[in-house]
Amino acid sequence: MRAVDPAKFEASMVDHEMQNNVATDGLRAINLSSLLHTQVNTLCSLQVSKPQEDFGGTFAETVEEWRANAGQSVLGLCFTTYSGAPVGIVLLKRPPASPDWTPPSAVSLHGLKIAHTFQGQGFGRKALELAIDEARMTWPDATTLILAVDAGNSAALSLYRRFGMTDSGPIYHGRIGLEHRLELSLTR
Numbered sequence: 001m002r003a004v005d006p007a008k009f010e011a012s013m014v015d016h017e018m019q020n021n022v023a024t025d026g027l028r029a030i031n032l033s034s035l036l037h038t039q040v041n042t043l044c045s046l047q048v049s050k051p052q053e054d055f056g057g058t059f060a061e062t063v064e065e066w067r068a069n070a071g072q073s074v075l076g077l078c079f080t081t082y083s084g085a086p087v088g089i090v091l092l093k094r095p096p097a098s099p100d101w102t103p104p105s106a107v108s109l110h111g112l113k114i115a116h117t118f119q120g121q122g123f124g125r126k127a128l129e130l131a132i133d134e135a136r137m138t139w140p141d142a143t144t145l146i147l148a149v150d151a152g153n154s155a156a157l158s159l160y161r162r163f164g165m166t167d168s169g170p171i172y173h174g175r176i177g178l179e180h181r182l183e184l185s186l187t188r
């Protein structure tokens with residue numbers, strides 16, 4: 001994981017605000033801990049669509065969740081394009097920070113989001129790939145990645161299933177309705 005270049009991160013917001021198309025040249029994962037305060041604020045200003053907020057919350061809420069829990073058991077990642085534009089976020093947790101249904105050997109994934117103007121360009125898939133790489137590097141003892149996703153969140157469900165994630169059990173009654181609990185082996 002590389003340190004962020006503050007100048008690039010700031011300059012990139014001009015592109016973001018102009019909603020320019022950014023080539024799908026891949027993503028970088030940056031630890032939220034290495035961002036400047038202003039950069040975190042920039043990340044907070046990114047948005048998903050209103051209906052998507054019901055599923056995964058806002059960027060600001062995910063940053064707040066990270067701030068409230070940041071420590072050895074919670075890793076926050078910001079995704080930027082190679083040109084420096086911030087486009088996404090995710091949190092990774094280990095027990096005891098993970099939900100109580102998380103096995104001790106698992107990493108839980110939370111709040112994966114790609115800003116709405118950047119969706120549909122392959123960034124979500126790349127972000128998940130980078131998150132899994134980071135989970136493996138940060139917690140080499142972990143054997144499984146787990147997450148919960150609302151049954152009505154067809155975009156996220158499709159993304160996770162295409163990645164090979166499978167139901168770890170029955171469908172549960174979750175926060176806003178039925179939710180799948182999915183898992184993926186982290187051992188190669």
Ligand SMILES: CC(C)(COP(=O)(O)OP(=O)(O)OC[C@H]1O[C@@H](n2cnc3c(N)ncnc32)[C@H](O)[C@@H]1OP(=O)(O)O)[C@@H](O)C(=O)NCCC(=O)NCCS
Nearest residue numbers: 052056112113114119120121122123124125155156158159
């Ligand atoms: C889920 C999300 C991260 C996908 O990001 P993205 O950058 O648009 O995804 P990608 O372009 O990389 O697409 C990857 C896969 O996601 C699925 N997908 C993405 N958008 C989709 C849509 N509108 N409908 C159905 N499937 C969709 C597809 O399986 C796609 O693979 P394909 O292109 O081979 O068909 C994004 O929609 C998002 O941020 N949603 C709001 C937050 C959220 O719900 N997070 C999940 C919380 S559990």
